[in-house]
Amino acid sequence: MALTQVFFSRQFLWEIVRILSVGIASLLFYLDVIPLPVLLAAMAFGLYSLVKTAAIDLFKERKIGTEIFITIAVVVSVLGKEYLAGAVVLMIILIAEYIASASGERARASIKELIGSVPKTAIVKKDGKEETVQIDDLKIGDIILVRAGEKIPVDGKVTGGTGSVNQAPITGESVPQEKMVGSDAFAGTIVELGALDIQMTKAGKDTVFSRIITLVEEAESEKAPIEKLTDKVASWLIPVVFIFVGAVYFYTRDIRLVIALLIFTSPAELGLATPLVTIAAIARAAREGILVKGGKFLEELAKVNTIVFDKTGTLTVGSPTVNHVELVDKSVDEKYLVQMAAAVDRRSSHPLAKAILTYADKLKLTYGEPENFEVIKGRGVSASVDGKAVLFGNKSFMTERNVPVLTTSENLTDTAIYLSVDNKLAGIFYISDTIRAGAKDMIAGLRKSGVKNIVMLTGDNPETAKHVSEQVGITEFRANLLPEDKIKIVKELQGKGAKVAMVGDGINDAPALVQANVGIAMGAMGTQAAMEAADIVLMEDKLEKIERARAISKRAFRTIKENIIVGVGVVHVIGIVLVLLKILGPVEAAAIHLLPDTLVFINSIKLLRIPIK
Numbered sequence: 001m002a003l004t005q006v007f008f009s010r011q012f013l014w015e016i017v018r019i020l021s022v023g024i025a026s027l028l029f030y031l032d033v034i035p036l037p038v039l040l041a042a043m044a045f046g047l048y049s050l051v052k053t054a055a056i057d058l059f060k061e062r063k064i065g066t067e068i069f070i071t072i073a074v075v076v077s078v079l080g081k082e083y084l085a086g087a088v089v090l091m092i093i094l095i096a097e098y099i100a101s102a103s104g105e106r107a108r109a110s111i112k113e114l115i116g117s118v119p120k121t122a123i124v125k126k127d128g129k130e131e132t133v134q135i136d137d138l139k140i141g142d143i144i145l146v147r148a149g150e151k152i153p154v155d156g157k158v159t160g161g162t163g164s165v166n167q168a169p170i171t172g173e174s175v176p177q178e179k180m181v182g183s184d185a186f187a188g189t190i191v192e193l194g195a196l197d198i199q200m201t202k203a204g205k206d207t208v209f210s211r212i213i214t215l216v217e218e219a220e221s222e223k224a225p226i227e228k229l230t231d232k233v234a235s236w237l238i239p240v241v242f243i244f245v246g247a248v249y250f251y252t253r254d255i256r257l258v259i260a261l262l263i264f265t266s267p268a269e270l271g272l273a274t275p276l277v278t279i280a281a282i283a284r285a286a287r288e289g290i291l292v293k294g295g296k297f298l299e300e301l302a303k304v305n306t307i308v309f310d311k312t313g314t315l316t317v318g319s320p321t322v323n324h325v326e327l328v329d330k331s332v333d334e335k336y337l338v339q340m341a342a343a344v345d346r347r348s349s350h351p352l353a354k355a356i357l358t359y360a361d362k363l364k365l366t367y368g369e370p371e372n373f374e375v376i377k378g379r380g381v382s383a384s385v386d387g388k389a390v391l392f393g394n395k396s397f398m399t400e401r402n403v404p405v406l407t408t409s410e411n412l413t414d415t416a417i418y419l420s421v422d423n424k425l426a427g428i429f430y431i432s433d434t435i436r437a438g439a440k441d442m443i444a445g446l447r448k449s450g451v452k453n454i455v456m457l458t459g460d461n462p463e464t465a466k467h468v469s470e471q472v473g474i475t476e477f478r479a480n481l482l483p484e485d486k487i488k489i490v491k492e493l494q495g496k497g498a499k500v501a502m503v504g505d506g507i508n509d510a511p512a513l514v515q516a517n518v519g520i521a522m523g524a525m526g527t528q529a530a531m532e533a534a535d536i537v538l539m540e541d542k543l544e545k546i547e548r549a550r551a552i553s554k555r556a557f558r559t560i561k562e563n564i565i566v567g568v569g570v571v572h573v574i575g576i577v578l579v580l581l582k583i584l585g586p587v588e589a590a591a592i593h594l595l596p597d598t599l600v601f602i603n604s605i606k607l608l609r610i611p612i613k
């Protein structure tokens with residue numbers, strides 16, 4: 001929506017009519033064309049919306065808003081027979097209120113503009129024919145055709161064709177992704193080259209795209225702590241202001257002075273200073289593939305001094321590979337070990353299990369079915385295979401089940417997984433995972449942005465943990481952790497007064513993400529769980545987005561402070577002084593009062609466009 005469209009939309013039509021009525025009536029009264037009752041009627045009409053808002057604030061939300069100040073100022077001016085001053089003040093304030101509400105609307109509209117939309121129809125391939133169908137009429141499994149230059153209307157899997165797709169609307173990443181048969185395709189993304197047949201899995205509200213929009217829209221309702229604070233300050237300021245203004249009237253008996261003072265003592269922009277920034281910053285982050293679920297988390301992330309990282313799937317890619325298999329029981333061979341390990345792990349969804357199965361497939365081995373399969377969290381898996389009791393997991397697991405483990409790891413950088421058959425150690429699998437690109441730079445960048453304490457948490461063994469943390473530049477790590485230990489450590493840090501952000505993949509660390517002051521989940525395109533558990537969600541597995549999220553939130557928090565200090569504090573303090581010195585009368589006061597509104601608006605909305613480092 002264009003700026004002019006928002007400012008002149010129907011919703012604001014009545015506001016414009018009010019402003020014009022009060023303005024024209026003031027002019028005609030000044031020219032002696034209309035009598036006083038007509039001016040008063042116009043003023044009553046203009047005041048109506050202010051009184052309504054004032055009453056809603058007072059009786060429903062139990063807070064005293066600016067509207068009450070203005071209403072009182074206008075009533076005071078009529079009682080003091082300063083009709084014209086009152087009318088002009090009213091008109092100017094109506095203009096200010098109008099700018100404020102229209103700019104909020106404008107900010108919201110720009111979120112949608114930035115994120116874009118999804119086509120309402122799709123071309124479906126049926127019996128070799130193509131027909132255009134409404135999205136609502138699609139069924140799961142329908143094959144949709146999308147050509148170069150078109151937006152993908154649904155989530156699904158590519159079943160034919162190839163193409164390069166710009167996924168920026170979802171991920172913020174403008175480098176196109178090559179898609180081929182088997183690739184995932186997302187609604188709202190754009191096919192730039194080629195053509196794709198996509199089998200629909202999700203449409204409408206269920207798509208990743210729709211969920212992003214919903215999250216961003218709901219984000220506004222999570223108030224930032226600073227916003228709660230400004231609300232509190234406003235309600236505390238009000239009685240003080242009334243006593244002050246009352247005292248000034250008592251000593252001066254000057255109605256015009258009182259009207260002018262009321263304009264500058266009302267904490268108007270205090271209510272505007274934070275929400276506008278929140279909306280703009282959340283929209284900005286969304287455009288970069290970072291979903292922030294509320295203003296609250298922007299502020300929290302700006303203030304974080306400790307960040308806790310999960311290892312597997314966060315600092316590492318999370319797709320480990322088997323490097324080596326060590327034979328302990330010399331009566332069997334590697335083939336047997338791999339078959340046993342693959343059989344116990346075939347029911348597991350753990351990344352390590354995937355590594356084992358991939359290795360077995362690479363060796364072209366077949367393997368049996370596990371019975372009594374059991375997952376022991378943070379330890380490993382157990383099952384019986386061909387009548388034998390098989391345990392597969394870390395050293396602690398073996399020790400707990402009384403399986404003697406004599407060998408020390410031959411390779412310190414790999415994760416060692418122990419295989420025991422009938423309570424006897426049979427072999428050791430050495431598995432490693434690649435560290436994500438940019439991990440070291442990201443950690444260094446976070447330190448530079450003022451994060452004092454960075455800790456890595458993992459269920460893996462201390463040797464591997466040490467290796468990975470050294471590689472990425474983290475000095476503190478805790479290993480051999482169960483998921484509940486991760487929560488404990490976050491709590492512990494918070495107990496010492498730290499503000500903690502936790503970064504995880506959202507699969508085995510969801511509870512710790514919830515415990516942290518800010519939970520950040522990676523790779524939400526892949527897992528829905530991650531999107532739900534976290535406060536800030538990174539659409540893509542890109543570590544530099546964590547630095548971006550921190551930079552945007554710090555900038556937003558700074559902007560809020562600027563708004564409050566400059567837009568509200570300075571302008572009002574100077575205004576009050578000038579009014580008391582009688583340099584400004586009520587009409588000038590009302591006119592100048594437009595300045596902070598405009599300043600706050602421009603300062604907030606610029607977050608959408610300026611470079612943020």
Ligand SMILES: Nc1ncnc2c1ncn2[C@@H]1O[C@H](COP(=O)(O)OP(=O)(O)OP(=O)(O)O)[C@@H](O)[C@H]1O
Pocket residue numbers: 310311312313345348349350352353377378379380381392393394395415416417457458459460461481482483508
């Ligand atoms: N399916 C499995 N097969 C083999 N070993 C397993 C399996 N699941 C867990 N383990 C063992 O238990 C350990 C802890 O697993 P857990 O899932 O808690 O953490 P992790 O995968 O090491 O990573 P992180 O805590 O960094 O996310 C693993 O390092 C591994 O030794």
Ligand SMILES: [Zn+2]
Pocket residue numbers: 310311312313314504505507508509
């Ligand atoms: Zn993890």
